[in-house]
Amino acid sequence: MAGTIDREMGLDAVDDLEQLPILGRLHEWVITVDHKRLGLMYITGGLFFFLVAGLQAATIRLQLAVPNSGIVPPQVFNRLLTMHGTAMVFLVGMPILTGLFNYLVPLMIGARDLAFPRLNAFGFWLWFFGALLLYFSYIGGDGLYGAGSAPDVGWFAYAPLTELPFSRGNSTDYWILSILLTTVGSTATAANIVSSVFCMRCEGMTLTKMPVLVWLATVVSFMILVALPPLSAAQVMLLLDRFLGAHFFDTQAGGSAVLWQHFFWIFGHPEVYILVIPAFAFASEIIPVFSRKVIFGYSVMVAASCAIGFISMSVWAHHMFSVGMTPAGNSFFAASSMLVGVPTGIKIFNWLGTMWRGKLRFKVPMLFSIAFLFQFLVAGLTGIMLAVAPFDWQLTDTYFVVAHFHYVLVGAIVFMIFAAIYYWFPKATGRMLSERLGRWHFWLFVIGFHLTFDTEHFAGMQGMPRRIYTYQPGRGLETLNFVASIGALVQGIAVLIFVINVVRSLRSGEPAGDDPWDAWTLEWSTTSPPPEYNFATLPVVRSRRPLWDLKHPDDPDWRYE
Amino acid sequence: MAAASTTMRASSTPWSETLPYRGRVGILALILTESSFFLIFVVAYIFYIGKSLSGPSPREVLSVPIVNTICLLSSSITIVIAIRSLRAGSIRNFSAWWFVTFVLGAEFLIGTAIEWHRLIYHEGLTLRTNLFGTTYYSLVGLHALHVTIGLVLILLVLILTVLGYMSERHVERADVLSWYWHFVDSVWVVVFLTVYVIGR
Numbered sequence: 001m002a003g004t005i006d007r008e009m010g011l012d013a014v015d016d017l018e019q020l021p022i023l024g025r026l027h028e029w030v031i032t033v034d035h036k037r038l039g040l041m042y043i044t045g046g047l048f049f050f051l052v053a054g055l056q057a058a059t060i061r062l063q064l065a066v067p068n069s070g071i072v073p074p075q076v077f078n079r080l081l082t083m084h085g086t087a088m089v090f091l092v093g094m095p096i097l098t099g100l101f102n103y104l105v106p107l108m109i110g111a112r113d114l115a116f117p118r119l120n121a122f123g124f125w126l127w128f129f130g131a132l133l134l135y136f137s138y139i140g141g142d143g144l145y146g147a148g149s150a151p152d153v154g155w156f157a158y159a160p161l162t163e164l165p166f167s168r169g170n171s172t173d174y175w176i177l178s179i180l181l182t183t184v185g186s187t188a189t190a191a192n193i194v195s196s197v198f199c200m201r202c203e204g205m206t207l208t209k210m211p212v213l214v215w216l217a218t219v220v221s222f223m224i225l226v227a228l229p230p231l232s233a234a235q236v237m238l239l240l241d242r243f244l245g246a247h248f249f250d251t252q253a254g255g256s257a258v259l260w261q262h263f264f265w266i267f268g269h270p271e272v273y274i275l276v277i278p279a280f281a282f283a284s285e286i287i288p289v290f291s292r293k294v295i296f297g298y299s300v301m302v303a304a305s306c307a308i309g310f311i312s313m314s315v316w317a318h319h320m321f322s323v324g325m326t327p328a329g330n331s332f333f334a335a336s337s338m339l340v341g342v343p344t345g346i347k348i349f350n351w352l353g354t355m356w357r358g359k360l361r362f363k364v365p366m367l368f369s370i371a372f373l374f375q376f377l378v379a380g381l382t383g384i385m386l387a388v389a390p391f392d393w394q395l396t397d398t399y400f401v402v403a404h405f406h407y408v409l410v411g412a413i414v415f416m417i418f419a420a421i422y423y424w425f426p427k428a429t430g431r432m433l434s435e436r437l438g439r440w441h442f443w444l445f446v447i448g449f450h451l452t453f454d455t456e457h458f459a460g461m462q463g464m465p466r467r468i469y470t471y472q473p474g475r476g477l478e479t480l481n482f483v484a485s486i487g488a489l490v491q492g493i494a495v496l497i498f499v500i501n502v503v504r505s506l507r508s509g510e511p512a513g514d515d516p517w518d519a520w521t522l523e524w525s526t527t528s529p530p531p532e533y534n535f536a537t538l539p540v541v542r543s544r545r546p547l548w549d550l551k552h553p554d555d556p557d558w559r560y561e
Numbered sequence: 562m563a564a565a566s567t568t569m570r571a572s573s574t575p576w577s578e579t580l581p582y583r584g585r586v587g588i589l590a591l592i593l594t595e596s597s598f599f600l601i602f603v604v605a606y607i608f609y610i611g612k613s614l615s616g617p618s619p620r621e622v623l624s625v626p627i628v629n630t631i632c633l634l635s636s637s638i639t640i641v642i643a644i645r646s647l648r649a650g651s652i653r654n655f656s657a658w659w660f661v662t663f664v665l666g667a668e669f670l671i672g673t674a675i676e677w678h679r680l681i682y683h684e685g686l687t688l689r690t691n692l693f694g695t696t697y698y699s700l701v702g703l704h705a706l707h708v709t710i711g712l713v714l715i716l717l718v719l720i721l722t723v724l725g726y727m728s729e730r731h732v733e734r735a736d737v738l739s740w741y742w743h744f745v746d747s748v749w750v751v752v753f754l755t756v757y758v759i760g761r
Contacts, residue, residue, distance in 0.1 A: 115583040191590035199583035203576040225594040233601035240699060245689035248605060248699075254614040254692050263601055 033117035034532055035106050038124045040428060042099025043421075045128060046092050051495070052135070053087035056080045058492050061452070065485035067473040077469035078152035083134070085155030086175065088409065089271065090182045091131045096417050097278040098189045101217045103428065105193055107523035107530060108211050110202025110539040115195035123188030130181025137174035151175035154467065156268065157238070159249030159260035164242050173242060176235045183228045190224035193217055202522075204541040209561075211521045211544065212295055215302045216281035219309045220274055226313065227270035234263035258323055265316035273312040273340075276408060277305060279376075279416035280347060283369050286423050287351050289519045290366035291358030294557075297350045298544065304343035304350075311340045321392045330389045337387035344380055348373065363517075364438035368419035371446055375411030379404065382457070397467070400460025403453045410449060418445070418498070425502075426516045430528040431509030437501040444494035451487025455480045520545035584737040592744045595707075599748055602703055603755050606696040610760050613691035622684040625757045629672035630749070633708075636665035637746045640739045647732045656722045662742070663719060666712045673705050697756065704752050707745045714738055 029037060060080050063071045072080065106114055114120050138150045151171040153162050162172045197218045201210070238260075240246035247253035249260050288295045295301060317325060317333040325333075351373060360366070382404040386392050395401060418441070425433050456464075459480040464471060471477050515524040525547055526535055543549055543557035610619075643658035677698075680686045688698045718735060721727050727735070 116587060187594055191587055191594070194590045195583045195586040198586045199580050201580065221590075222593075225590055226597045229594050229598035230601045233598050237602075237605065237699065240688065240695070246695040246699065247689070247692050248695060254609075254612045256608070259605065259608060263605075266601075 033113075033121045035102050035114045035117065035120060036428070036530060036532075036534075038120050039099045039101075039103030041124055042095040042102060042127070045131065046094075046096035046099060049087050049091035049131060050096075051499070053084050053092060054492065054495060056084040056087070058488055060084065061485040061488035063469060064471070064481050066482065067471050067478060069470060072469070074469045075152055078154075078467075079150040081467060082151045082154050082175070086134065086151070086179070089155060089275070090179055091134065093275045093409070093413060094182065094186050095127055095131075097220075097275065097413075098186055100278065100282070100417075100420055100424070101193055101220075102189060104424065104523060105196060105214055105217050106200065107427075107526070107534060108214050108521050109197060109200060109205055110522050110535060110541065111196060111200035112534050112538070113200075114192045115199055116192050119188050120192050123185040123192070125185075126188070127182045127185035130178045130185065133174060133181065134178035137171055137178075156261075156264055158257075158264075159238060159241075160251050160255070160257055162238060162242075162260075163250060173239070176239055176242075180232055180235055183232055186224055187228055190221035190228075193221040194225070197221075202539050202541060208299075209541060209544050212284035212298065212301055213281040213521075216277050216284070216305050219305045220277045220281075223270050223274050223277070223309050223312070227267050227274065230263050231267035234260060234267075237263075258320070261320050261323060262317070265319045266313075269316040269319065270312045272405075272408060273308055275413050276376075277308065279372065279413045280305065282416045282420040282423070283351060283372060285521065286365045286369050286419055287354050289517050290361045290363060290369070291355045292361075293354055293358040294545065295350070296353030296356075300346060301350050304346045307343040308340060311336060311343070315340060318387055318392070321389045322396045334387050334389050338384055341380060341384050348377060348380075363422075364433070364435060364442055365419045365423040365517075367439070367442045368415050368422065371442070372412055372415045372419065375407055375415065375449075379407035379411055382407065395460060397465055398460035399456045399464040399466055402466045403456035403460060406453045406456070410453065415445075415449075418442075421502075423517070424523075425505070426512030427523055427528050427530070429506060429509070430512055431505050432512050432516060433505045433509065434501050437497055437504075441494050441497045441501060444490055444497065448487045448490030448492075448494055451490060452484045453487070455483045455487070459484065515547070520548045522546055525550070582733055584733060585740070588737045588740050592740070595744065596748075599703065599751070602696075602700045603751060606700050606755050606760065609692045609696050613693045615691050617684055617686055617690070617693070619693055619697070619756070619761050622680060622686055623757060623761055624676075625761075626672055626676060626753075629669050629676075630753055632665045632672070633669040633746055633749050636662045636669075637743050639665065640742050644732065644736050644739050647727070647729060647735055650729050652722065652727060655727070656719070659715065659719055659722065663712065663715050666708060666715065666742075670705065670708055670712065673701065673708075700752060701756065704745070704748055707748065711738075711742050711745050715742070 029041065032038065059072065060077070063069055063077060102114070102120065106112065135150075149169075149171055151157075151174060153167060153172055153175065157172065157175060160166060197210070197214060237246070237248040241248050241250060247255045249255050249257065251257055284295055284301060315333060315337045317329060318337040321330055321333070351369075382400070386395065386401065386404060422433055422438055425431070459477055460466075462476050462480065464477050464481070471481070512528050514526070514528055516528075517524075522535075522539055522541070523530070525539060539546065541549075543561050545557045549556035549558060639658050639662045643655050643662060646652075646654035646658060686694045686697075688694055715738070718727065718738065
C-alpha cells in the first residue's frame, strides 16, 4: 500500500496534463498506466472493430439475401466468416468487457488503480498489436510469403484442415499469432483484476460488501485464467505442426483430428460464459438502480455465478455431439449443459425479483437491460434444446445453431454492452448520451435483431446449413433469408445512430454531474470524469450501497446488514 | 465525501494489513493459468502414448533422469532455506543458499541438454520423427523453458545480492519468485510421472 501514499502527495501535479499540445496529449495516452485511460482505450478499440466486423457481417447477409447472388466469391465469403467470428470474440467482446472491468473495478472497490498498472498497459498493447496483426493479414498474407490472404479457416480453425497441406500460405499463422497475443493480454488483465480485488479494496469493503459487478468480474477473471490457456496451448501445438513439422493434429502420422476440437472447445465453451457473465454483471448494477431497489438475493446471485463458472468448464463437448462420442460421453455433456441452465435461471428470477414492485425508470440503459432479459431467456431455452444430443444431431451446423449463439452474443452481450455504455458514459466523459437518439438506437436495434435472428431459427429448421456462401432457390429459404438480411440492415442503421450519438454527445452532450442516475456504488461518489487518482480521500464503506448511506444518513443500509 | 461515513473500526488492526500482498495473489494467478497451459500438453502426451506409427518408442530410447530430478527437487528445499535466511536478516546465508539453488537448477538444464543431444544425434529422435518425438520435446521443452526463465530471474536476484541491493525488506519479493520456482518443480513431478513412469 506504500504506493498509494506516495501518490497522495503529488495529486496537484497530475491536473497540469490538460494544458499539453495535441501531440503531447497523444503521447500521454500512449505511455499511460492509468486504469481508466486503458479501459477507455480497450473500449474504443473494441467499438472500432465492432464496426469493422459488423460491416463484414453485413456483407455476409448481403450475399445471402437472395439465392445464387454471387456478390462475393466462395473464398472471400470464407474469409469474411472467419474474420467476423474471430474479431467479434477476440477484438470486440473481450476488449470491451475487460475494458469496462478495467475502468470500473478500481472505482467500485474504492482503489486508486489496479494492482499492477504497468502489467495492465502491457496487456493492452499486446491486445492492440495482436488485433492489428489479424487485419494486417489482408495486406501481408499474399504479398511477402506467397499464397494465402486473410484467414479462411473459421474462428474454430479445425485441424487438420488448418495443417500445412490443406491451408497453404500464412493466413492461418496470422490467425494463430494474433489470437495468441490478444489472449495473453486478456490473461494479464484477469490476473490484475483478481489481485486488485483481493489486495486493493478500500476500508470496510469486505468480500460480502463488494458490488455484484466486482464479484462477477472476479469470477470471469478466474475463468479467463483457467480457460484461455488451453487455446494458447493448442495454438502453440498447431504452430509447431506448421513450422517445425510436428504431428499433433497430423492424421497421416497417427495424430487426432478430434483432439483439436476438444482443446478448442475446452476453451471455446467457457469463453461463452466469460463473455456473458459480464453482461450479467452490468444487468446486476443497472436493473437495481433503475428499479430503485436493492438487488434481490445478493448472495444467491454471487453463488449462482460461481456455480456457472464451475459447471461451464465441463460442458465443452456439447459442441461435438455429432463427432461420434460414446453414449456415456454424450450423456455426461448433455446433462452438464442442462445443469448450467439452473443457476442461470436463478439469476433471471433474481433480476425479475429486483424489478418486482420497483419504481421502474425506463431510461435507455434500462430498456436495453429489459430486452436482454427476454432475449437471454430465449437464448437459454434454445441452448437447452441443443443440449439434447438427438436434437443436436438433427440441427447441428444449421442456421438454428447460428441463431442460438447470436441470441446469446448479440441478444445478451451486445445489448448489455450498449446498456453499460449508456449507463457509464456520463461517468467516463462528464456528458450524457442523448436519450432521444438512444431510444431510436434501442428500438431499431431490437427490431433488426429479431428480424434477423428469429427468422434464422426457422431457416435452420428448414435445413439451411451454416458456413455456406450461397443456396439454391425453391427450397423454402428465400423469404427467411431475405427477411434476415433486412434485419441486418436495420441493425446497421441502429449502430450508425449510436455512433452519431456518441460523437455528438462527446462534443455537446448535456453535462452529467457526478451522479446522474442517483446510483449507489462508489464510482458515482467521485467527479465525472474521475481524476487520475480516482478519490481525493480513499472511501470507507459500511454496506453494499455506500452512496445510499451518504445520501440517507437517517436510514442507512448498514443498520440492516 | 465518502469519508464522512467513517465511524468506528471493527478491530484494531489497520485495514491495509488485513489484505494479502498483491505480488503473492499475482503469482498465484500466474501459477493457475500456467497449470492450465501445462495440463493441455500433459493430456496430449498421455493421449498419444503408444499411438506413434513408427519408432523409436519411449522404452527404446528414454533413460530415467534420476540425478536431474534429485537436483531439481532439492533446489526447492535450498530456496526455502535461502528465504528463511533472508527473513532472519542474514544476507550471507541467503546468497550462499540462493547460489546453491541456481547451481542445482543449472545442473538440471545441462542434464536435459545432454539428454536431448543423445536423443537427437544418437537415437535419431526429433520433433518430426513421430508422435512420441512431437509430444516429448514439446512437453519437456516447455518445462525446460520455464526452468530457464526461473534461472534467469534467480541469477538476476543473485547479481543484485552480490552488488549489495538485497536486504530484508525485499523478502516478500524474493518469496514470490520462490513460489514460481516451487511451481516449476512441481510441474517436473507431473512431467516426470507422465513421461518416464506412465509413458514408459
